[in-house]
Amino acid sequence: MDKKVKKIALLTGGGDCPGLNAVIRAVTRTAIMKYGYEVIGYKFGYRGLYNNETIPLTLETVSGILHRGGTILYSSNKDNLFDYAVEEDGKIVKKDVSDVAIENLKKEGVDVLVVIGGDGTLTSARDFARKGVNVIGVPKTIDNDLAATDLTFGFYSAVDVATEALDRLHTTAESHQRVMILEVMGRNAGWIALHAGIAGSADVILIPEIPYDINRIVQKIKERARMGKFFTNIVIAEGARPKDGEVVVSKIVEDSPDPVRLGGIGNKLARELEQLIDTHEIRSTVLGHTQRGGNTSTYDRILSTRFGVAAVELINEGKFGNMVCLKGDTISYENLEKVIGHIKTVDPNGHLVQVAKSIGISFGE
Amino acid sequence: MDKKVKKIALLTGGGDCPGLNAVIRAVTRTAIMKYGYEVIGYKFGYRGLYNNETIPLTLETVSGILHRGGTILYSSNKDNLFDYAVEEDGKIVKKDVSDVAIENLKKEGVDVLVVIGGDGTLTSARDFARKGVNVIGVPKTIDNDLAATDLTFGFYSAVDVATEALDRLHTTAESHQRVMILEVMGRNAGWIALHAGIAGSADVILIPEIPYDINRIVQKIKERARMGKFFTNIVIAEGARPKDGEVVVSKIVEDSPDPVRLGGIGNKLARELEQLIDTHEIRSTVLGHTQRGGNTSTYDRILSTRFGVAAVELINEGKFGNMVCLKGDTISYENLEKVIGHIKTVDPNGHLVQVAKSIGISFGE
Amino acid sequence: MDKKVKKIALLTGGGDCPGLNAVIRAVTRTAIMKYGYEVIGYKFGYRGLYNNETIPLTLETVSGILHRGGTILYSSNKDNLFDYAVEEDGKIVKKDVSDVAIENLKKEGVDVLVVIGGDGTLTSARDFARKGVNVIGVPKTIDNDLAATDLTFGFYSAVDVATEALDRLHTTAESHQRVMILEVMGRNAGWIALHAGIAGSADVILIPEIPYDINRIVQKIKERARMGKFFTNIVIAEGARPKDGEVVVSKIVEDSPDPVRLGGIGNKLARELEQLIDTHEIRSTVLGHTQRGGNTSTYDRILSTRFGVAAVELINEGKFGNMVCLKGDTISYENLEKVIGHIKTVDPNGHLVQVAKSIGISFGE
Amino acid sequence: MDKKVKKIALLTGGGDCPGLNAVIRAVTRTAIMKYGYEVIGYKFGYRGLYNNETIPLTLETVSGILHRGGTILYSSNKDNLFDYAVEEDGKIVKKDVSDVAIENLKKEGVDVLVVIGGDGTLTSARDFARKGVNVIGVPKTIDNDLAATDLTFGFYSAVDVATEALDRLHTTAESHQRVMILEVMGRNAGWIALHAGIAGSADVILIPEIPYDINRIVQKIKERARMGKFFTNIVIAEGARPKDGEVVVSKIVEDSPDPVRLGGIGNKLARELEQLIDTHEIRSTVLGHTQRGGNTSTYDRILSTRFGVAAVELINEGKFGNMVCLKGDTISYENLEKVIGHIKTVDPNGHLVQVAKSIGISFGE
Structure with missing residues (x-):
């Protein structure tokens, strides 16, 4: 590769995640102030790369965004330029438009593309790398379920929001002798539920990795009542499922194009518990997208900044086709070919589950 | 009345509300330190009065509780001693057990009963007053819908929680071009939705007092898109309803013993908007009981303290049968006979609705 | 006056105060969307009016600023155009340059000037009104010490910051048996200290309106120790002073051009208490400008918005020369001629001081 | 050692630190629920061990304390039982009273002593271990400067407080064109200042490990002004010092028994900058003990819980004389003999300093 990088471009893809702006800021400042690169951003993720919608990224543009959730570059979900919906002869057809994107990069004089996104977004990044584009990946998943990095930014911000909600529910559960259910994010991995x-x-944590038996939850509630604790707090990941393998599809779920969006599992559990326990009122709350927005936590601001600086260092060293990552407390990198498709789920026998069990938390097993 | 009050008792009734502990603390401290009264609390609201479950309230008991949500006296919903479920001959029958309560007060030597609660709880307080009990009422409603007082504690704490959720949703709505719906409390009155x-x-506020036309919401979303704002934030009170008077009962609602608990209206609106708009993703969040718990806001700590002190001053002055209240910024009181059953709803032509409209907020009219 | 207002201008003057941006946003949105006025802002307060530094205020400009502290128009302290420092013949002389400002308004086609500021800034506003300029005032003082309005925005945000600091100090004071002193803003009025x-x-509140006797504070600390409370929290307004009238000027204060800035009184009290009490460690904290910045509280966002809308309504009604204000819970207005120079201090015998004393708080009397 | 541990005791020593209660809770719950140990606590650190002031630690005692700052066991500073001040014949003499403590442990039937504290507290723990007491250490330092563990609880809570203060100062600095100085904790190590x-x-970070040249700070302020940024945010650790080695002792410092307590360095820097720069107003804030109190952050609650559980696991395995620690993201342990006296300071050439410099932060070099 040509060492003389002059211009780099950024894009953000996939769902929202606190810390995106902090990465954009760190990349931009390091690129400009330390290495003298020019920096631009593509708006709306890959869609903007296809449509060539760019904005300049300068010290001024990235001023004041460190703590803000969202992304000043905007994002889009599920736009895959290798299988992209375009209109042809009045019909919507799916086709590979990656060459249009590569042409746009050339026209714009972009030497390196920095892609901030989750597994889907990074898969495209890898595919662009395979076609010869200089790509650097920055991992983003609020669920913290990417295997290649020990931590992703946004995760602790979401845990903070969920924990604060549990704090709030705790006082009211205790005063009013209630079972409180909080549904948090985590379709495939229960990290947020476990940490929060x-x-x-929480007295009970329900995660996708450990299918639950509702009778064990009932038992826990009754045990607590016998100890004089007339309330129980349950945190449940949206992807949690009952033990018998069978997902008891309630009418709520049937009607919905996207059951998770309707708070399926938390509400479902509430209704089922109500039928099994008549001594407590049950209330459920669905945090939803409040977990993805708002100010970025202190921890995530620092991690995002470290990732952003590291991305530019990789560019400076010409180490393209890699994704920055965190190993222990060290910033490192991994080849994009190796990171795609590897999900990191909670080990049911792992350290943190053991810690939780040691202090008496039930997983509904 | 006999001026020589020696012992007072407190109880808290109804749903949770930040500030209850602050009232308990202010009553206890003022009673003990300023007037030398003895203070006890009945646990679990009226139920504890019936069962004579008391705890002493001392300077030590109320230490460290000023900021905490919940109530150290616990509470219960819907326990009306004038129509109370008791077991007789193996059957549950409803009967008036108020004389048991009055007997308990006498046995305990309680001169005055301070009742902290909403309309239901205060109705019983009035009924005890009619039977000769020295009663002081302190109003509590998170919805701020009691006509006799300009403000109730807990309300601003709930508004803070709802506002913070809107702040969070705002960044992610903007970055991802979404319509975000936040369902907040307010069955009969839209005060929380309006303030938050x-x-x-918010771009759209939907409250019970102003039935909405979904087409006007769609119009607002499209107007914003034309102005380059590809996102819209909607806050909806749980009691909001469509304009045509007809509540379009979705399956979710049919199946549920308590539709509000399932976030009926917010989710319903999300599903209907999805069918009318295909350019935006719609997401809904139900804050639920997170609005009732957690730390009490600064404003509510002060208001609760003022109410608590005022309750004891009324006792000292022998002005029983009254409820403390706030008029403008002045603490005052009102006869319990006059305060029951008067709900304060949002005036659709009132000041705050006009303020909201002036800055471009739509009410879906 | 000519009813055909077409263009209005805003400026912000004096010290920082959360809510300034919310006023700017409300004025701009109401002016544009409700009345079709054009809106501009002068940067850096009156200095910008003199230098004709303007920026357009549009729906886009004021987007996303509702919750943010600071002012997008920037501000300056102590710039009085009626007695303004200008360079003439190489020397700095003070002269009346108000005609330059009026000329600038005319050139720019500004029909009404909305001035957001404290007593000093509003004095100039009045003086411009006397010279025939159409002026509307919006009161701003973080100390809440303007007599003409019951409340000013920013005040509750500052109280929130101070209260949160007291919450923090409370846990550590209790665990470590300490006397904690928190110095908060309030040179002439103790409102922040009183509310927070x-x-x-707090166990002790020291405010300018009630000079304190240090021996009474020592007595309070000892009384608490006798009751098993080995810690005491003191909040002191920067303008609080000892009872004997004599300000015991310590060396810290002597050396400093601005003793308050160095946390004079809080540190001074700490050092003096250390000499009188050897059983407790004393620690002091000076909150300083953290009270003026950061996000605007929910309460202040609403009050600021109400003020901003009301300012435009006054313009629409042609009621110039007035300042918007809050009376009870009603938005009103008052002639600028009447509002200047009237400070609202804490009444030592007033309601809130009585409330504080009722729950056992000492004022060091 | 005897495997049949039946009773363990806890004590907390040294300065306050969010997370102490979370450790106490995790130790107590794990000990009781998982291993059936009895648990007691000594109040006021080693002083309570000497005076035999104990309280039982039960599931009830530790209920509701997870998130609370402070320590329910109270703490004391600098009480070293190997060199303890006792009264003999009317005089205060220092002597080794460790045998009294060991006798107390025996009388109480305590098999293992869990000591939560910093370097000083752990030194005594080691000395008790040398005398045959079964000891487990849990590291505590808000400054995060213990070499034997990568992280200590409380640190991120303090960083959160300092970061929030910087956020607040940022808006007001920008609006009012000021230089803001925030003094944070860190006598020997600049970790809090660096992270926050x-x-x-921040634009400038000043830490003990990198002595600063005030002229470089002035230069930074002027550079920023040239770029249109008329404000500068400086965070300074209380232990930061000027480059010339000479600590320019100001009068403030001379007069004070403990200069740090008076906010020496932050105020000193403010005064010196004022003499070098006349274009900006300078303001300084001393966060002081607000960094040590208040609610424990999410991150610290989890880390504390992990430490507490790990301490009991060490007891169960009979691995006495060790301190739990964090290596990377793994909980581990280290012999107390090896951990004492090793301070972990910021490496001026280390990763995080490089990250900071990459995004343009100055260290005043």
Whole structure:
């Protein structure tokens, strides 16, 4: 590759995640102030790369955004330029438009493309790398379920929001002798529920990795009542499922194009518990997208900044086709070919589950 | 009345509300330190009065509780001693057990009963007053819908929670071009939605007092898109309803013993908007009981303290049968006979609705 | 006056105060969307009016600023165009340059000037009104010490910051048996200290309006120790002073051009208490400008928005020369001629001081 | 050692630190629920061990304390039982009273002593271990400067407080064109300043490990002004010092028994900058003990819980004389003999300093 990088471009893809702006800021400042690169951003993720919608990224543009959630570059979900919906002869057809994107990069004089996104977005990044584009990946998943990095930014911000909600529910559960259910994000991995459950003093944590038996939850509630604790706090990941393998599809779920969006599992559990327990009122809350927005937590601001600086260092060293990552407390990198498709789920026998069990938290097993 | 009050008792009734502990603390401290009264609390609201479950309230008991949500006296919903479920001959029958309560007060030597609660709880307080009990009422409603007082504690704490959620949704709505719906409390009155909507920069506020036309919401979303704003934030009170008077009962609602608990209206609106708009993704969040718990806001700590002190001053002055209240910024009181059953709803032509409209907020009319 | 207002201008003057941006946003949105006025802002307060530094205020300009502290128009302190420092013949002389400002308004086609500021800034506003300029004032003082309005925005945001600091100090004071002193803003009026002290569970509140006797504070600390409370929290307004009238000027104060800035009184009290009490460690904290910045509180966002809308309504009604204000919970207005120079201090015998004393708070009397 | 541990005791020593209660809770719950140990606590650190002031630690005692700052066991500073001040014949003499403590442990039937504290507290723990007491250490330092563990709880809570203060100062600095100085904790190590500075968007970070040249700070302020940024945010650790080695002792410092307590360095820097720069107003804030109190952050609640559980696991395995620690993201342990006296300071050439410099932060070099 040509060492003389002059211009780099950024794009953000996939769902929202606190820390995106902090990465954009760190990349931009390091690129400009340390290496003298020019920086631009593509708006709306890959869609903007296809449509060539760019904005300049300068010290001024990235001023004041460090703590803000969202992304000043905007994002889009599920836009895959290798299988992209375009209109042809009045019909919508799917086709590979990646060459249009590569042409746009050339026209714009972009030497390196920095892609900030999750597994889907990074898969496209890898595919662009295979076609010869200089790509650097920055991992983003609020669920913290990418195997190649020990942590992703946004995760602790979401845990903070969920923990604060548990704190709030705790006082009212206790005063009013209630079972409170909080549904948090996590379709495939229960990291948010696990961390927030420990931090927020939950009595029961339900995660996709450990299917639950509702009778064990009932038992826990009754045990607590016998000890004089007439309330129970349950945190449940949206992807949690009952033990018998069978997802008891309630009418709520049937009607919905996207059951998770309707708070399927938390509400479902509430209704089922109500039929099994008549001594407590049950209430459920669905945090939804409040977990993805708002100010970025202190921890995530620092991690995002470290990722952003590291991305530019990789550019400076010409190490393209890699994704920055965190190993232990060290910033490192991994080849994009190796990171795609590897999900990191909670080990049911792992350290943190053991910690939770040690202090008496039930997983509904 | 006999001026020589020696012992007073407190109880808290109804749903949770930040500030209850602050009232308990202010009553206890003022009673003990300023007037030398003895203070006890009945646990679990009226149920504890019936069962004679008391705890002493001392300077030590109320230490460290000023800022905490919930109530150290616990509460219960819907326990009316004038129509109370008791077991007789193996059957549950409803009967008036108020004389048991009055007997308990006498046995305990309680001169005055301070009742902190909403309309239901205060109705019983009035009925005890009619039977000769020295009663002081302190109003509590998170919805701020009691006509006799300009403000109730807990309300601003709930508005803070709802506003913070709107702040969070705002960044992610903007980055991802979404319509975000936040369902907040308010079955009969839209005060929380109205205040949080103004404070949290909502584009649309839907409240029970102003039935909405979904087409006007669609229009607002499209107008914003034309102005380059590809996102819209909607705050909806749980009691909001469509204009045509007809509540379009979705399956979710049919199946549920308590539609509101399932976030009926917010989710319903999300599903209907999805069918009318295909250019935006719609997401809904139900804050639920997170609005009732957690730390009490600064404003509510002060208001609760003022109410608590005022309750004891009324006792000292022998002005029983009254409820403390706030008029403008002045603490006052009102006869319990006059305060029951008067709900304060949002005036659709009132000041705050006009303020909201002036800055471009739509009410879906 | 000519009813055909077409263009209005805003400026912000004096010290920082959360809510300034919310006023700017409300004025701009109401002016444009409701009345079709054009809106511009002068940067850096009156200095910008003199230098004719303007920026257009549009729906886009004021987007996303509702919750943010600071002012997008910037501000300057102590710039009085009626006695303004200008360079003439190489020397700095003070002269009346108000005609330059009026000329600038005319050239720019500004029909009404909305001035957001404190007593000093509003004095100039009045003086411009006397010279025939159409002026509307919006009161701003973080100390809440303007007599003409019951409340000013920013005040509750500052109280929130101070209360949160007291909450923090409380846990550490209790665990480590300490006397904690928190110095808050309030040179002439103790409103912040009084409100935060009640909300933050202070044991002692020291304010300018009630000179303190240090021996009474020592006595309070000892009384608490006798009751098993080995810690005491003191909140002190920067303008608080000892009873004997004599300000015991310590060396810290002597050396400093601005003793308050160095946390004079809080540190001074700490050092003096250390000499009188050897059983407790004393620690002091100076909150300083953290009270003026950061996000605007929910309450202040609403009040600021109400003020901003009301300012435009006054313009529409042609009621110039007035300042918007809050009376009870009603938005009103007052002639600028009447509002200048009237400070609202804490009444030592007033309601809130009585409330504080009722729950056992000492004022060091 | 005897495997049959039946009773363990806890004590907390040294300065306050969010997370102490979370450790106490995790130790107690794990000990009781998982291993059936009895648990007691000594109040006031080693002083309570000497005076035999114990309280039982039960599931009830530790209920509701997870998130609370402070320590329910109270703490004391600098009480070293190997060199303890006792009264003999009317005089205060220092002597080794460790045998009294060991006798107390025996009388109480305590098999293992869990000591939560910093370097000083752990030194005594090691000395008790040398005398045959079964000891487990849990590291505590808000400054995060213990070499044997990558992280200590409380640190991120303090960073959160400092970052929030920087956020607040940022808006007001920008609006009013000021230089803001925030003094944070860190006598020997600049970790809090470094982390908060990166997270809080500081322009200058001053830490003990990198002596500063005030002229470089002035230069930075002027550079920023040339770029149109008329404000500068400086975060300074209380232990930061000027480059010339000479600590320019100001009068403030001379007079004070403890200069740091008076905010020496932050105020000193403010005064010196004022003499070098006349274009900006300078303001300084001393966060002081607000960094040590208040609610424990999510991150610290989890880390504390992990430490507490790990301490009990060490007891169960009979691995006495060790301190739990964090290596990377793994909980581990280290012999107390090896951990004492090793301070972990910021490496001026280390990763995080490089990250900060990459995004343009100055260290005043």
